[in-house]
Amino acid sequence: MIKRILILASAIIIGQFSHAQQAKTPQPDYLALDKAINSVSAVMIHDVVNPPAAARYYNYFMMGAYNLVTLHNKDIVPIGNFIKSYKIDNTISLPANSYDYRIAAVYSILELGKQMLPSGFMLQDDEDKYIELLKKNNIAEAVIKSSVAVAVEMSNKVIAFSRSDNYNRLSGKLRYTPVKGGKNWYPTPPMYMEAVEPNWKTVRPMMIDSAQQFIPVRPTPFSTDSTSEFYRQAYEVYKISQHPSTEQLNIASFWDCNPFAVTTSGHMMIGFKKISPGGHWMNIAGIAVKKANLSFDASVQVLALEGITLMDAFISCWDEKYRSNGIRPETYINRYIDVKWMPFLQTPPFPEYPSGHAVLSNASATVLSYLLGDHFAYADDSEIPYGVGPRSFKSFMQAAEEASVSRFYGGIHFKDAIENGNSQGRQVGADIVKKLKAAQLKPLMSN
Known part of the structure; x- marks a missing residue:
C-alpha cells in the first residue's frame, strides 16, 4: 500500500511575474x-x-x-x-x-x-x-x-x-461488449481487462460546451493490405520497437503513468500501481507554482484550472475513443505482422484513437502556458517514486510534445492518434483560455 507520494522538483523560471501574485514571504x-x-x-x-x-x-x-x-x-x-x-x-x-x-x-x-x-x-x-x-x-x-x-x-x-x-449514472449504463476482429478495439494481454469508462462522454464537462465539441479528423482507414497507410503506420510502430534508443525508452518510461500495470512471472501476475496521467500534470502544475514563488491564492488558481482542464480533456478524448473504437498496435501487429511481438509499455484497456496523453497534455500545456508563459522552463521529477526521471523542459508545450510521442515509443499508439490528439488537445485548451479571457481571468506571467 502506498501511503505517500513525495514529489520534489527543481526548475528555472523565465519571464516576469506579477508582483501581486508572488509570495512576499x-x-x-x-x-x-x-x-x-x-x-x-x-x-x-x-x-x-x-x-x-x-x-x-x-x-x-x-x-x-x-x-x-x-x-x-x-x-x-x-x-x-x-x-x-x-x-x-x-x-x-x-x-x-x-x-x-x-x-x-x-x-x-x-x-x-x-x-x-x-x-x-x-x-x-x-x-x-x-x-x-x-x-x-x-x-x-x-x-x-x-x-x-x-x-x-x-x-x-x-x-x-x-x-x-x-x-453517478454511469453504473446504470449498458456494459461495453468488445467486437472481435476487424478494426475494432479488443482487450489486450496480459489481463485482457474490460474497457475503461465507455460512457464517459455522458459526464458533464466544466468549460467546453459538450463532449462532441472538438471531434478530431477521422483516423486512418483500417486495412490489412501491406501497401496501405494503416499497415505502414503499424509497421512504423513495430520497426521502432526493434532498435529503440536509450533516450526513446527513457521518454516512454517517464510518461507511462499506467495506474495499474501487470507483469507475469511464471504462473504469477504482479501488479504495479502508478500515478495517473492527470496526476502527473497536476504535479507539473504544482512544480510550476512553487518555482514561480506564486502566492497561496495564485497557486490555488493555477492548480484548480489545471484540474478543470484535465476533466474536460478526458471527456473530449473519451468521446472519440468509443466513436472510432480503434484497434491497438499490439492487436494489429500480433494478427498481421508478428504474432510474438509485445510493446515496451503495457497497452491500456481502452480504444486507441486518439491518444489520451496527446489530448490531455496539449490541453494542459495550452492553459498553463496562458497562465505562466510560453517559455516556462522547469525540471520534472514526478516519476522518481517509480524509478524514472527527472527530465527538464524549456516549456509546457515541449513537455506535451514529448508526452505525446512517448506513446509511439512505447508501442501503444499509431502516429495519427498522436498527431490528431495533439490538435484536439490544443483546441480544448484554447477554448478554455478563450473563456477565461472572457471572464477577465488574466495571465499570472508575461512573456
Whole structure:
C-alpha cells in the first residue's frame, strides 16, 4: 500500500511575474498545497482509479479551495464566471474573521478526497496530522476549529455540485461488449481487462460546451493490405520497437503513468500501481507554482484550472475513443505482422484513437502556458517514486510534445492518434483560455 507520494522538483523560471501574485514571504509548511494533493493522489493510487475518473476527482478536490480563495480575494475570478453550470451559493455561515481561509482551503482538499474516494477514509489520518501540524505552528484552537468547519461546509457544496454531473449514472449504463476482429478495439494481454469508462462522454464537462465539441479528423482507414497507410503506420510502430534508443525508452518510461500495470512471472501476475496521467500534470502544475514563488491564492488558481482542464480533456478524448473504437498496435501487429511481438509499455484497456496523453497534455500545456508563459522552463521529477526521471523542459508545450510521442515509443499508439490528439488537445485548451479571457481571468506571467 502506498501511503505517500513525495514529489520534489527543481526548475528555472523565465519571464516576469506579477508582483501581486508572488509570495512576499515563504509559505509556512501548513499551507503546502502539494502535500494535500499528494495525499489524495496516494489514495487514488491505492484505489487504482482510472485516468478519466482521476481527472474528475482532481477537478473537484481543487474546487473547494478555489471557492474559498475567491471569497477572500476579489482579484480571483469566481468560478461561476467561467463555468456556466456552477450555480452553487458559496456563502459560508461563519464570519470571515473567525477562520483562516487558507487553512480551510488546504483542509478542503483532504475533506473532499475523504468524502468522494472509495477509500477516502484513509485520509482521516492525514486530516488528523494536519491539525497537529497547525497546533505545532501555534494556530489558535478556535481558528483551527472554525477553519475545519468552513472546509467541511464548502466541501459539501462542491459535492452537491458534483452529484449533478451524471457520473453517478454511469453504473446504470449498458456494459461495453468488445467486437472481435476487424478494426475494432479488443482487450489486450496480459489481463485482457474490460474497457475503461465507455460512457464517459455522458459526464458533464466544466468549460467546453459538450463532449462532441472538438471531434478530431477521422483516423486512418483500417486495412490489412501491406501497401496501405494503416499497415505502414503499424509497421512504423513495430520497426521502432526493434532498435529503440536509450533516450526513446527513457521518454516512454517517464510518461507511462499506467495506474495499474501487470507483469507475469511464471504462473504469477504482479501488479504495479502508478500515478495517473492527470496526476502527473497536476504535479507539473504544482512544480510550476512553487518555482514561480506564486502566492497561496495564485497557486490555488493555477492548480484548480489545471484540474478543470484535465476533466474536460478526458471527456473530449473519451468521446472519440468509443466513436472510432480503434484497434491497438499490439492487436494489429500480433494478427498481421508478428504474432510474438509485445510493446515496451503495457497497452491500456481502452480504444486507441486518439491518444489520451496527446489530448490531455496539449490541453494542459495550452492553459498553463496562458497562465505562466510560453517559455516556462522547469525540471520534472514526478516519476522518481517509480524509478524514472527527472527530465527538464524549456516549456509546457515541449513537455506535451514529448508526452505525446512517448506513446509511439512505447508501442501503444499509431502516429495519427498522436498527431490528431495533439490538435484536439490544443483546441480544448484554447477554448478554455478563450473563456477565461472572457471572464477577465488574466495571465499570472508575461512573456
